[in-house]
Each structure stands twice: as structure tokens, then as C-alpha cells.
Amino acid sequence: MNTILEIKDLIISFDGFYAVNNVNTKINKGEIRFFIGPNGAGKTTLLDAICGRIKPQHGSIIFNNNKNVLHYAEHELVNIGIGRKFQVPSVFTSLSVYENMEISVVKNRGIFSAIFNNITKSQREKINTILELVDLFDYRYRKASELSHGQKQWLEIAMLLVQDLQLILLDEPVAGMGRKETTKTGELLQKIAAHCTVIVVEHDMQFVREYASMVTVLHEGAVLDEGSVNHIQNNPKVIDVYLGRGGENCA
Numbered sequence: 001m002n003t004i005l006e007i008k009d010l011i012i013s014f015d016g017f018y019a020v021n022n023v024n025t026k027i028n029k030g031e032i033r034f035f036i037g038p039n040g041a042g043k044t045t046l047l048d049a050i051c052g053r054i055k056p057q058h059g060s061i062i063f064n065n066n067k068n069v070l071h072y073a074e075h076e077l078v079n080i081g082i083g084r085k086f087q088v089p090s091v092f093t094s095l096s097v098y099e100n101m102e103i104s105v106v107k108n109r110g111i112f113s114a115i116f117n118n119i120t121k122s123q124r125e126k127i128n129t130i131l132e133l134v135d136l137f138d139y140r141y142r143k144a145s146e147l148s149h150g151q152k153q154w155l156e157i158a159m160l161l162v163q164d165l166q167l168i169l170l171d172e173p174v175a176g177m178g179r180k181e182t183t184k185t186g187e188l189l190q191k192i193a194a195h196c197t198v199i200v201v202e203h204d205m206q207f208v209r210e211y212a213s214m215v216t217v218l219h220e221g222a223v224l225d226e227g228s229v230n231h232i233q234n235n236p237k238v239i240d241v242y243l244g245r246g247g248e249n250c251a
């Protein structure tokens with residue numbers, strides 16, 4: 001009942017190489033779920049499948065109990081409530097923070113459609129609330145190019161939130177951030193998770209320890225273990241293939 005995403009028997013292969021090899025997992029509403037594992041474990045490929053970039057050879061990804069994500073094109077997924085943020089911020093740097101939000105609020109991210117469709121009062125209020133949430137309200141008239149790396153990441157998260165998503169996928173959101181920005185990002189994810197489930201691919205184990213509700217450890221395309229941080233970090237196999245090899249430093 002509480003499940004927002006169920007991945008069943010998922011297989012993704014590239015020319016006979018199994019990047020994702022029979023993955024099964026269920027993600028509950030309100031979780032901050034981390035996918036961790038060594039380089040090449042299949043984490044990004046799994047995100048690519050959830051956001052419709054890659055079509056698996058086998059299996060299903062069921063969203064909200066009844067929608068098979070694999071039946072939708074990548075650009076349609078935002079309409080059913082799934083959004084993805086890539087590692088490198090992709091905000092429009094020549095536009096203001098507010099203008100970036102205006103483009104996102106109309107969902108169809110075409111810049112011209114945003115300019116020619118007036119933003120409603122409730123959309124303006126929503127933009128302001130979300131800019132407050134990510135601590136960018138005071139920067140709303142600044143050009144996005146003037147923001148710090150962390151602020152650009154938060155703007156991009158805000159641009160997802162304004163689209164009323166139920167599930168957001170984040171690819172290494174704290175890469176390149178200092179500890180202070182990393183902590184702020186973690187706190188932001190906790191606030192977001194109250195309304196929107198979050199899946200994060202991450203190598204920063206300190207960040208994972210502090211903010212994960214559940215962790216899925218991938219290794220060679222398969223789920224090696226799954227559970228609380230405490231559970232997975234005491235699993236000798238996880239220590240062997242990832243944590244004990246300084247896995248947190250692989251990026």
C-alpha cells in the first residue's frame with residue numbers, strides 16, 4: 001500500500017553484458033533511498049531505466065501500484081510524477097533564478113512556452129514557497145550563473161519540486177560540495193521526503209550514513225544487500241566489495 005516504486009526482475013544488457021542483472025526492490029513513500037556500490041555496479045543504469053532513458057530487456061518498474069514506467073517515453077514521466085536531476089546542474093545560467101522556476105512550473109520545459117504562457121497567482125506562490133524551502137528566495141532575481149555550485153544544485157532540485165512530482169531521482173547531488181553545503185543538501189532532502197520520495201545514487205558514505213532511510217547495495221548489476229545503514233555496513237560482503245575498499249572515495 002505504501003509502495004511508490006516496485007522494480008521487478010529487471011535486466012538491462014548492453015551487447016550481452018548485464019549492467020543490471022535481475023534487480024528486485026520496493027521503495028516506500030517518504031523514503032530517502034540510496035543506491036550505492038562500486039564503479040560499474042549498475043547504479044546509473046538503474047536510474048536511467050526508472051526515468052525512461054533506457055528500455056530494459058526484461059522486468060517491470062511499477063509506479064504507484066499501477067503504472068509501468070517502461071510504457072512511457074522519458075519526457076512523459078514528469079506528467080505521471082517522476083523527475084530526474086543529473087550530476088551536472090543543467091539550469092539556464094543566463095536567466096534569473098525566478099525565470100528558471102517559471103520555465104519549470106509550466107512543466108513543458110520549453111523556454112518559449114514559459115515566456116508566452118502567463119504564470120498564475122498560485123504558480124507564483126508555489127515558486128516562492130519552494131524558493132524559501134531551498135533557501136534561494138533572496139536570490140530570486142540573480143542570474144543563475146552567479147550562484148555557487150551548491151546553490152545551482154538546489155535550484156535544480158527546486159525546479160523539480162515545482163512540478164509536483166512524487167518521486168525524484170538524484171545522481172550524486174553532493175559531488176563537488178563542501179561539508180557545509182552537503183549538510184544543507186541532506187537537510188533539504190529530509191524536508192522534501194515529507195512530500196516526495198527521493199532516490200539518490202551516491203558515493204559519499206558520510207552523507208549516506210546521515211540521511212539514508214534505506215540503502216540498496218549494488219554489485220555487478222545485482223542487489224548485494226538492502227536495509228538500514230547499520231545493517232549494510234555490518235555485512236562482510238558489502239565491506240569486502242565496497243566499504244572496505246575505500247568505496248566511498250570511488251567516484
Ligand SMILES: Nc1ncnc2c1ncn2[C@@H]1O[C@H](COP(=O)(O)OP(=O)(O)OP(=O)(O)O)[C@@H](O)[C@H]1O
Nearest residue numbers: 014018019037038039040041042043044045046251
Ligand atoms: N550505453 C552503454 N553501453 C555499454 N555499456 C554500458 C552502457 N552504459 C553503462 N554500461 C556499462 O554498464 C556497467 C554499469 O554502468 P553504470 O554507469 O550503471 O555503473 P555505476 O554503478 O553508475 O558506476 P559509477 O559509480 O562509476 O557511476 C558498466 O560496466 C558500464 O561500462
